[in-house]
Amino acid sequence: MAMQFYASPEQIMRDRSEYARKGIARGRSVVVLTYGGGVLFVAENPSANPSTALRKVGEIYDRIGFAAVGRYNEFESLRAAGVRLADLRGYSYDRRDVTGRALANAYAQTLGAIFTDSSKPYEVEICVAQVGAAPDQDELYRLTYDGSVQVEPGVVTMGGQAEAISGGLRQRHRPDVGLEEALRLAVQALGSVGGEGGAPRTLTADQLEVAVLDRTRRGRAFRRITGAALTALLEAAAETAAAEAPAEAPADQAAAEEPSTGAAADAVPEATTPDAAPESSPTTPEESSADGEA
Amino acid sequence: MFTTPATSSFTEFLGLAAPDLLPGRRPLPPGSADIAPHATTIIAIVAAEGVVMAGDRRATMGNLIASRDIEKVHPADEYSLIGIAGTAGIGIEMIRLFQVELEHYEKIEGAVLSLDGKANRLASLIRNNLGAALQGLAVVPLFAGYDLDAVDPSKAGRIFSFDVAGGVYEETGFDGIGSGSLFAKSALKKRYRPGLSVDEAVTLAVEALYDAADDDTATGGPDLTRRIYPVVTTASAAGTHRLTDAEAAAVAEAVVARRMENPGG
Numbered sequence: 187m188a189m190q191f192y193a194s195p196e197q198i199m200r201d202r203s204e205y206a207r208k209g210i211a212r213g214r215s216v217v218v219l220t221y222g223g224g225v226l227f228v229a230e231n232p233s234a235n236p237s238t239a240l241r242k243v244g245e246i247y248d249r250i251g252f253a254a255v256g257r258y259n260e261f262e263s264l265r266a267a268g269v270r271l272a273d274l275r276g277y278s279y280d281r282r283d284v285t286g287r288a289l290a291n292a293y294a295q296t297l298g299a300i301f302t303d304s305s306k307p308y309e310v311e312i313c314v315a316q317v318g319a320a321p322d323q324d325e326l327y328r329l330t331y332d333g334s335v336q337v338e339p340g341v342v343t344m345g346g347q348a349e350a351i352s353g354g355l356r357q358r359h360r361p362d363v364g365l366e367e368a369l370r371l372a373v374q375a376l377g378s379v380g381g382e383g384g385a386p387r388t389l390t391a392d393q394l395e396v397a398v399l400d401r402t403r404r405g406r407a408f409r410r411i412t413g414a415a416l417t418a419l420l421e422a423a424a425e426t427a428a429a430e431a432p433a434e435a436p437a438d439q440a441a442a443e444e445p446s447t448g449a450a451a452d453a454v455p456e457a458t459t460p461d462a463a464p465e466s467s468p469t470t471p472e473e474s475s476a477d478g479e480a
Numbered sequence: 481m482f483t484t485p486a487t488s489s490f491t492e493f494l495g496l497a498a499p500d501l502l503p504g505r506r507p508l509p510p511g512s513a514d515i516a517p518h519a520t521t522i523i524a525i526v527a528a529e530g531v532v533m534a535g536d537r538r539a540t541m542g543n544l545i546a547s548r549d550i551e552k553v554h555p556a557d558e559y560s561l562i563g564i565a566g567t568a569g570i571g572i573e574m575i576r577l578f579q580v581e582l583e584h585y586e587k588i589e590g591a592v593l594s595l596d597g598k599a600n601r602l603a604s605l606i607r608n609n610l611g612a613a614l615q616g617l618a619v620v621p622l623f624a625g626y627d628l629d630a631v632d633p634s635k636a637g638r639i640f641s642f643d644v645a646g647g648v649y650e651e652t653g654f655d656g657i658g659s660g661s662l663f664a665k666s667a668l669k670k671r672y673r674p675g676l677s678v679d680e681a682v683t684l685a686v687e688a689l690y691d692a693a694d695d696d697t698a699t700g701g702p703d704l705t706r707r708i709y710p711v712v713t714t715a716s717a718a719g720t721h722r723l724t725d726a727e728a729a730a731v732a733e734a735v736v737a738r739r740m741e742n743p744g745g
Contacts, residue, residue, distance in 0.1 A: 245587050267482035269587045270497075273490055277580050278501055296483065406583075 202307045206331035209309025213255045215345030215376055216242055218313045220324040220361050221368035224401040225315045227253050228372035231395040243397045245408035247272040247284045249317050251399045255345040256310035256331075264293065264312060286316030290327035290335055298333025307331050311344040317399035317407055321361035347379040354378065369396065370423035391417045490584035491577065491605065503573050504608030508615050516617065517546035519571055521660035521692045521699045522553060522563035524624040524639045525672065526653055527681040530716030531624040531637030533561040534685035536660070536693060537708050538700030539568045548700060553711045555720035557582040560598055560625030561713050565658030570609065571619045578602055578621075595627040599640040599648050607646025618644050622657045626715040633717065634675070660692030660699030667691040667745065678714055682723065686710055686735050687745055702732035 214230040229242040242261075243253045246268045254261035271292055276284045293312060301307045308331050316325040321340075328336045328344065341359050343352040355375040363371070373394065377387040396411040396419075403409070411419060481497055491502065499505050517539040524533040539547040546568075553563040554575050562578060564571030581601060586592050593601065602623055609619060623640040630636035639651040654672050656664045667688045676684065686702070689710050693701035702709050709728040714721050723731070739745060 241590065244590075263483055266588055269584065270482045270490075270493055273580055273584050273587075274494070274497060277490075277494075277576065278498065292482075 202301065203332065206301075206307045206309050210256045210311050210331065210344075211346040213345050215343060215348060215351055215379075216253045216255050216313070217351065217355065217372040217375055218253050218315055218326060218342040218344075219355070219359055219368055219372060220321045220326070220340050221365055222321065222362045222401075223365055223398070224407065225251065225317045225324055225326070225399040226365065226368045226372060227251060227315070227395075227397045227399075228369065228376065229253060229255075229395040230376045230389060230393060232393060241395060243395055243410075245269075245397075245406070246289065246314070247276060248281055248406050249399065250284065250286050250289060251315045251317075251397065251408050252312065253315070253342075253344070254310055254312040257308070260308045261310040261312060264296070264308075264310065267296070268293065268314075286314050286325045286327060290314045290329060293329050294333045294335045296333075297329060297331060301332040311348075313342045313344060315342075315399060317401050319401070324361075343375070350379045351375045365398070366419060366423040366426055369419060370427050373420070373423070391420055394420075488585050488588040489601075490581045491601075493584075494577075502608065503570050503577065504605075504610070504612065506612070508612055508617075510615075514542055514616065516570075517541050517550075517568045518698065519550060519552045519565050519568040519658070521656065521658040521664055521689060521696065522565055522622045523656040523661065523664050523668065523685055523688050523692075524561070524563070524622055524651075524654060525668065525676070525681040525685055526624075526637040526639060526674075527676045527678045527714075528634050529637075529678050530626045530714055531561070531639060532678060532681040532685050532712065532714050533563055533622065533624050534682075534689060534710050534712040535563045536689050536700045536710055537703070538698065540698045543697075545700075548703065548706065549708050551711050553713050554579070555713060555715070555722070556598065556623070556625070557586070557592075558719045559592075559628060559715055560595065560623065561715050561720060562602070563622045563657070564619055565622070565661075566619040567617045570612065570617055571621070574605055574609070574619055574621065578605060581605075592628070594629060595625050595638060598625065599623055599650075602640075603642055603646045603648040606642050606644065610645060613644040620644060620657050622655065624715065626717060636717070637715070656688070656692075658699070660689075660696035662692075663695045664688040664692040678716065682712055682714070683731055683735065685712060686728075686731050690735055690739065691745060702736055704733065704736060 216229040218225065218227050227243040231242050240258050242255065244265050246252050252265050252268060268289055272284045272289060293314065297308060310331060312329045314327040318324050326338045326342045328338050328342045340361055341352065341356050343355065355371060358371055373389050377389045381387040396416055398409055398411065399407045400409050494501050519539050520536060522535040524531060533553050535553040537549050538545060539550040550568060553561065556562040556579055562575055564575060582593060582598060602621060621642055625638060627636045627638050639655050641649050641651050641655050641657065654668045671684055690701055692699040709732040712723040712728050
């Protein structure tokens with residue numbers, strides 16, 4: 187029999203966290219954000235082709251959606267568990283009694299138990315989003331591999347380079363933006379990392395998985411945007427961005443300078459410079475690629 | 481329990497997680513009694529663009545009217561309709577279970593069941609209720625929908641009927657269930673022709689329900705004084721639609737006005 191070495195609980199937990207984080211960091215990112223008409227999910231998913239899709243975004247219940255990054259088999263089983271829990275609760279009580287908060291709690295319990303009890307933690311990070319009657323009533327929960335829950339106002343980014351993505355996105359995001367603008371922000375944020383030499387990438391419709399929880403829809407609010415509809419929406423977003431680019435630049439700077447009156451006065455100029463660069467550059471590659479297709 | 485890999489059927493999951501919530505699994509005392517309200521006539525008609533299903537609003541208990549405004553026809557999902565006749569409580573519960581069953585499959589699998597798949601699923605729910613049916617709590621549904629896989633769009637509207645033992649039968653043209661269905665089907669037999677538009681089928685459905693109410697005490701006619709009209713739903717390529725109260729009122733009032741001149745229709 188092999189000799190057992192002593193490992194402190196701290197060391198074991200650290201190892202597990204590191205293991206889970208490494209697994210998550212390998213995947214591509216997902217952005218969830220609220221906009222005027224609901225909640226938008228945008229996942230960078232190379233297998234987004236609808237017939238063969240291994241989906242990262244899914245419907246849980248009437249007003250609740252799910253997004254995940256990490257190991258597919260693990261988050262898929264969590265998604266199915268969420269659907270079962272929600273359907274059971276809605277069937278035995280009422281459809282209105284299924285809430286994102288209860289679901290986030292259940293996920294937290296499950297992930298926490300798996301993290302401490304099983305030999306390997308889940309390498310996943312998930313977001314439970316519930317759309318409300320107005321943007322300030324939307325609830326976005328971010329759950330990590332160890333079962334911790336965070337309520338995030340407006341924007342959730344997950345995946346390998348979540349930190350890098352979220353910085354600029356958080357600053358530019360306003361809860362009342364339209365769908366096109368929200369999609370443009372999300373796609374731009376996803377493309378801002380992973381390019382060669384730090385250059386922004388242009389993501390096309392077949393690399394993206396997009397869905398919304400539509401605030402105005404009665405009953406089941408979840409709706410996927412795929413195929414021609416997605417391509418059209420991306421083009422429209424690129425066009426408005428190109429049209430508004432000259433007018434928008436000063437407005438963006440003003441918006442970015444507002445928080446600079448707060449505590450982190452010297453941090454803001456640093457943040458605005460990388461923001462200002464992708465602001466103008468991604469519109470040009472998108473236009474040129476559209477020209478190339480035509 | 482929620483994370484154990486299971487089927488994509490909500491009913492089978494309920495059987496594992498909460499079997500007491502399944503209508504067919506309850507122990508029943510021996511003997512049969514007429515203890516619960518009965519829901520009555522439902523009819524469905526195939527139209528050129530889809531299918532129409534309509535039901536009257538009456539539930540009875542023996543010789544009494546238990547409800548004047550019960551709703552027995554509901555959309556099952558985005559492209560199909562379900563109506564029930566028989567013990568109202570179990571029927572309504574079965575509609576809810578069937579709606580969740582279809583939605584659950586759709587969410588877990590990321591794909592919609594075929595129309596035949598939905599009908600077979602419903603048949604198995606009815607089959608599970610056989611014990612209760614033998615003790616007097618029988619439920620029989622009528623199922624109709626727009627078949628998204630149909631090659632010919634004019635044949636996409638389809639109707640399925642069931643028996644208490646779980647048999648499923650596809651019907652051509654039209655069908656009816658419940659105590660007044662005998663009269664409603666007789667009326668439809670004379671008036672139905674293939675290729676009706678949805679609007680014509682809606683009028684025909686309300687006419688047939690009027691004829692059922694004319695001869696069957698357990699079927700309610702359009703109640704003009706209380707403004708209670710039949711529930712009329714349609715399923716087409718655009719999805720399911722329930723006629724609003726104003727739309728149903730317009731059709732029902734026109735039918736009643738014609739009967740003022742010609743009571744036999």
